[in-house]
Amino acid sequence: VSAVCVNQTMKTAALDAEQAFKRKQEEQVKYTNKVKKLFQSVDDSGDGNMSFEEFSELLASSKLKFWVAQLELDYPDLVRLFELLDDGSNQISMDKFIEGATRLKYAAKSIDIWRLETKIEQFLSNAMAGSSLSSNAKPRGPVWSAQLKHHLSFTTDQPSVDAS
Numbered sequence: 001v002s003a004v005c006v007n008q009t010m011k012t013a014a015l016d017a018e019q020a021f022k023r024k025q026e027e028q029v030k031y032t033n034k035v036k037k038l039f040q041s042v043d044d045s046g047d048g049n050m051s052f053e054e055f056s057e058l059l060a061s062s063k064l065k066f067w068v069a070q071l072e073l074d075y076p077d078l079v080r081l082f083e084l085l086d087d088g089s090n091q092i093s094m095d096k097f098i099e100g101a102t103r104l105k106y107a108a109k110s111i112d113i114w115r116l117e118t119k120i121e122q123f124l125s126n127a128m129a130g131s132s133l134s135s136n137a138k139p140r141g142p143v144w145s146a147q148l149k150h151h152l153s154f155t156t157d158q159p160s161v162d163a164s
């Protein structure tokens with residue numbers, strides 16, 4: 001009898017987890033569709049990109065401010081989002097905007113943070129290698145090179161986290 005109860009409890013727990021996962025997926029699809037509609041309402045040119053001018057209209061329009069509030073996005077976050085996604089062309093694509101807005105809505109996960117840390121470490125390693133900080137060369141700035149060396153040694157000396 002106990003085994004039957006435990007088995008039924010395990011099945012119920014698995015079903016609950018599956019339903020929660022499906023609800024989360026459906027919520028993300030709905031959110032993505034709302035962000036897409038917002039983007040399309042701002043993309044006056046219809047080219048699938050939002051220029052900074054179009055983005056500025058988004059921030060100025062009271063109707064669009066309402067949409068932004070419904071998406072639970074804040075003005076400062078949107079400004080930072082545009083700055084982060086812009087590759088220097090003063091435009092962002094709809095796909096990038098949707099991905100960025102979704103990440104703003106759903107907090108960054110450990111893997112996102114880890115990916116960012118890894119990119120920073122790679123950048124710093126490349127900067128260190130290309131900065132003529134060899135044993136024969138004089139550092140350009142002792143404070144900068146000391147901080148960079150400290151950061152690199154700190155990040156590379158940390159024990160790795162086992163994924164299992």
